[in-house]
Amino acid sequence: MNRGRKFIAWILIGAGGIFFLQGLRVLPSPLMYGKIEWVVIGGAMVGAGLLLAFIPFQKRI
Template sequence: MKSTLKTLGIILMLLGTIWFLQGINILPGSFMTGQMQWAINGAAVFATGLIAFLVARKVGTGKDK
């Protein structure tokens, strides 16, 4: 569970970064290039991935387990 959530978080952060960079016209080459909606979507996906990654780091770190 913990490693799956970490992996999912990393994948979402990478995907969000790509979408954000395409949305702000830094990474050209697709229909998303220069479209502000994809920058917003990318930021949201990145934030979701970051939250998933941080939650995975917290799971199972207690001394009482």
């Protein structure tokens, strides 16, 4: 796997997890605390990171 793609995937997973937990009121944040839209955004970021990390793209011919 491309190292750059894997790095971006881990950044997405980590940042999305933080957004998700702050939206669920697990981690304190004055901006995102308890807002459902941050839960959705964080979940989407984690999902995109997992797809990027584990689903291979087709190689160009």
